[in-house]
Amino acid sequence: MKIQHLTLTVAATIALGAMAASALAQSAARPAANPGDADGAFVVPYKFSEPDGEKLYRRVCAGCHMPDAKGAVGAGFYPALTKNPKLAAGGYPVYVVMKGLNGMPAIGGMMSDQQVADVVNYVRTHFGNKYKDAVTAADVKAAR
Ligand code: HEC
Numbered sequence: 639m640k641i642q643h644l645t646l647t648v649a650a651t652i653a654l655g656a657m658a659a660s661a662l663a664q665s666a667a668r669p670a671a672n673p674g675d676a677d678g679a680f681v682v683p684y685k686f687s688e689p690d691g692e693k694l695y696r697r698v699c700a701g702c703h704m705p706d707a708k709g710a711v712g713a714g715f716y717p718a719l720t721k722n723p724k725l726a727a728g729g730y731p732v733y734v735v736m737k738g739l740n741g742m743p744a745i746g747g748m749m750s751d752q753q754v755a756d757v758v759n760y761v762r763t764h765f766g767n768k769y770k771d772a773v774t775a776a777d778v779k780a781a782r
Contacts, residue, residue: 684748691760707765721766728773731758736781751775
């Protein structure tokens with residue numbers, strides 16, 4: 639009886655081990671490009687795949703700056719991007735997106751040069767901002 643019990647325990651352990659191993663193999667097989675999708679975390683080397691500035695804004699920026707870009711004050715301070723005179727010089731938002739600023743993470747590292755330019759240009763021409771001098775991917779590259 640005891641030996642049979644032991645055998646069962648060993649068999650169960652092996653089975654569990656095999657399950658764990660196959661789970662590991664599966665997670666290793668997941669595309670490395672999107673590890674953040676499962677938990678929504680910003681994980682390097684995550685790269686956002688959104689194709690234009692508006693989609694990037696909604697996916698990346700709206701969570702903190704709010705969908706209407708009016709910002710929020712509560713557990714933290716998220717400045718409004720609406721009618722924001724600090725966006726007048728395109729280099730400033732490029733710098734903030736690339737390098738981060740206090741509570742804002744340097745999320746530009748998870749975007750291509752073009753994506754950073756697109757989302758900055760989107761914010762600078764929406765939400766009451768009318769700055770038409772678009773930043774370019776080359777400007778972003780220079781700020782990396
Ligand atoms: C995790 C939250 C978070 C996300 C995501 C985020 N921001 Fe921010 N952002 C902040 C915080 C917090 C500040 C204020 C930092 C400070 O001044 O201390 C800020 C500041 C800024 C500023 C400077 C505003 C000013 O008046 O000085 C700009 C521009 C900006 N963010 C643009 C963006 C854009 C564009 C995106 C998306 C690509 C984005 N942010 C995503 C949290 C975030």
